[in-house]
Amino acid sequence: MSMLNRRRFLAGTGAAVATSGAVAALGTPAAAAQPAAAAQGASRGARITTVTPADPRYVDMVSGSNARLVGTPEAIRVPANTQEVVEVVREAVRDRKQIVIRSGGHCFEDFTFNNEAEILIDLRLINQVGYDDRRKAFYVDPGATLLDIYETLHSGWGVTLPGGGCHSVGAGGHFAGGGYGVLSREHGIVSDHIYAVEVVTVDKAGKVRAVIASRDPKDPNRDLLWAFAGGGGGNFGVVTRYWLRTRGATGAPENLLPRPPSTVYYVQVGWPWEKVTKAAFKRLLQKYTEWSRKHSGADSPYTALGHWLFIQHQSSGPILLVGQMDATVPDARKLLDDFIDYLSAAMGTEPVWSDIQHLPFMKATTFGTTAGEPLNNPNLRTMHKSAYMKSDFPDRQVEVLYRQLTRPDYTNQYTYVVLHSAGGQINELSATETASSHRDSHLVIFYECYWHKAEDDEKNLGWMRDTYREVYADTGGVPVPNRVTDGCYINYPDKDLSDPELNKSSVPWHDLYYKGNYRRLQQVKAKWDPTDFFRHRHSVRLPGKR
Numbered sequence: 001m002s003m004l005n006r007r008r009f010l011a012g013t014g015a016a017v018a019t020s021g022a023v024a025a026l027g028t029p030a031a032a033a034q035p036a037a038a039a040q041g042a043s044r045g046a047r048i049t050t051v052t053p054a055d056p057r058y059v060d061m062v063s064g065s066n067a068r069l070v071g072t073p074e075a076i077r078v079p080a081n082t083q084e085v086v087e088v089v090r091e092a093v094r095d096r097k098q099i100v101i102r103s104g105g106h107c108f109e110d111f112t113f114n115n116e117a118e119i120l121i122d123l124r125l126i127n128q129v130g131y132d133d134r135r136k137a138f139y140v141d142p143g144a145t146l147l148d149i150y151e152t153l154h155s156g157w158g159v160t161l162p163g164g165g166c167h168s169v170g171a172g173g174h175f176a177g178g179g180y181g182v183l184s185r186e187h188g189i190v191s192d193h194i195y196a197v198e199v200v201t202v203d204k205a206g207k208v209r210a211v212i213a214s215r216d217p218k219d220p221n222r223d224l225l226w227a228f229a230g231g232g233g234g235n236f237g238v239v240t241r242y243w244l245r246t247r248g249a250t251g252a253p254e255n256l257l258p259r260p261p262s263t264v265y266y267v268q269v270g271w272p273w274e275k276v277t278k279a280a281f282k283r284l285l286q287k288y289t290e291w292s293r294k295h296s297g298a299d300s301p302y303t304a305l306g307h308w309l310f311i312q313h314q315s316s317g318p319i320l321l322v323g324q325m326d327a328t329v330p331d332a333r334k335l336l337d338d339f340i341d342y343l344s345a346a347m348g349t350e351p352v353w354s355d356i357q358h359l360p361f362m363k364a365t366t367f368g369t370t371a372g373e374p375l376n377n378p379n380l381r382t383m384h385k386s387a388y389m390k391s392d393f394p395d396r397q398v399e400v401l402y403r404q405l406t407r408p409d410y411t412n413q414y415t416y417v418v419l420h421s422a423g424g425q426i427n428e429l430s431a432t433e434t435a436s437s438h439r440d441s442h443l444v445i446f447y448e449c450y451w452h453k454a455e456d457d458e459k460n461l462g463w464m465r466d467t468y469r470e471v472y473a474d475t476g477g478v479p480v481p482n483r484v485t486d487g488c489y490i491n492y493p494d495k496d497l498s499d500p501e502l503n504k505s506s507v508p509w510h511d512l513y514y515k516g517n518y519r520r521l522q523q524v525k526a527k528w529d530p531t532d533f534f535r536h537r538h539s540v541r542l543p544g545k546r
């Protein structure tokens with residue numbers, strides 16, 4: 001972890017910087033007085049860093065955490081602050097270049113690393129985290145990564161965000177798309193806490209400027225904030241700063257974001273897959289769903305438990321429960337043990353091993369977000385899909401999952417169907433409060449596959465596609481919003497959703513991600529990116545465009 005990442009700034013106490021005309025044209029008077037650049041990194045010389053194919057760094061910078069996706073931009077621009085982003089975008093507009101945006105580089109699809117983009121804007125140098133006293137909100141820059149964010153918020157103010165479980169995911173894409181983690185049942189998703197956002201936009205005349213949009217009811221730009229709170233990255237402009245404050249929170253900084261417990265029980269429990277019969281597998285899914293539904297209210301004591309149930313391919317080892325329980329709630333350990341016993345009863349077998357550690361919050365977070373090869377090896381090839389669930393698993397889905405997860409002709413140590421219990425605080429907001437519309441599911445399913453070699457692409461992509469298509473065969477091969485399923489998660493983008501061979505439903509990819517919020521997102525697009533300058537395979541389209 002670099003010193004640059006670790007450094008913490010208090011906005012308002014730093015030296016003032018001169019602002020370019022573009023940045024001074026911010027959306028609110030307060031914003032004009034305090035551009036994000038005041039606390040961001042200085043440029044590393046007269047010029048913005050530019051990496052071209054001849055540069056030794058190029059090969060490193062044209063891919064992210066999915067080695068299957070490699071870009072071919074003619075240049076990578078590495079701005080260090082908002083003004084530099086404005087300059088880079090202005091040059092791209094002038095030269096009619098197609099740009100793409102990278103923050104943490106963890107996108108599962110080719111929205112950033114592809115063969116069409118000419119300029120890749122790499123935001124990793126814009127990575128500060130701190131408290132902005134003027135806005136009474138914490139700021140997080142797009143290039144900041146999750147573990148750095150958690151560490152800084154925790155050591156500085158004793159607060160945190162209910163974000164994802166991988167240390168190196170970037171704020172840029174993660175916050176815009178939602179952000180689920182072990183604290184989400186208790187505190188919602190990260191995008192629910194976004195108070196304001198600074199975005200570099202391009203208007204109809206090609207004029208580039210940084211604007212600030214907040215959720216204040218009087219803010220004329222609040223539609224842009226609405227769209228960035230769950231609408232996903234790469235749609236409307238370049239985010240150069242997020243500000244976060246929990247809805248309704250007031251007072252000292254320590255009260256403005258969730259306060260994590262002092263200690264948690266960090267849980268890893270494994271059940272012997274080979275002893276889980278088909279009937280027991282069915283019972284497990286039934287009982288797990290029942291539990292998730294029963295405890296989906298924000299008043300359940302189990303909002304204090306965040307977890308993932310990893311049902312990996314049977315050849316790879318046990319069925320794994322990984323998660324954490326707030327150790328400070330009454331009867332915490334008993335609640336946890338009861339849940340583990342409940343799962344054992346459902347599977348009809350006892351755990352083969354169980355590791356429950358009582359740890360300080362940040363020790364557990366550091367351990368959990370850095371554990372295992374898939375979270376650490378940027379050279380893996382991956383494919384991911386997702387599905388929200390609203391009711392029990394229909395028999396046909398259980399049949400397919402069991403068959404695919406026990407198939408003897410397929411092996412991969414990193415193929416999982418992950419059940420992530422949702423609900424709790426996540427479902428306290430209405431479906432239209434932010435662009436994130438999935439507010440009545442009790443469960444999100446993540447289909448995940450990681451592997452090492454290109455020669456295994458076909459096998460793994462094939463397994464993933466067959467599984468998903470067959471699980472959702474009754475609804476055209478995708479989890480359409482209906483009584484049982486509820487669409488897909490934009491931070492788990494999946495290009496197959498727009499392939500007519502793989503999505504035979506009448507529900508287009510955008511309605512799977514956004515449901516009824518898509519029309520409003522299109523209106524925001526028309527207002528803030530009327531030339532469709534910011535685009536990728538699944539970016540929000542202008543009204544009337546497909």
Ligand SMILES: Cc1cc2nc3c(=O)[nH]c(=O)nc-3n(C[C@H](O)[C@H](O)[C@H](O)COP(=O)(O)OP(=O)(O)OC[C@H]3O[C@@H](n4cnc5c(N)ncnc54)[C@H](O)[C@@H]3O)c2cc1C
Binds near residue numbers: 171174178181233536
């Ligand atoms: C190993 C791994 C673990 C994960 N774990 C979780 C998890 O626990 N919970 C969860 O919810 N998700 C998880 N994710 C998914 C993650 O939330 C998304 O991949 C997220 O979009 C990544 O953001 P990024 O900035 O790292 O990626 P990037 O690839 O940089 O960006 C993702 C998208 O956002 C756009 N974008 C990036 N920065 C900006 C910006 N500044 N302005 C506008 N658009 C921008 C990009 O163009 C791209 O379309 C995980 C992903 C990986 C690879």
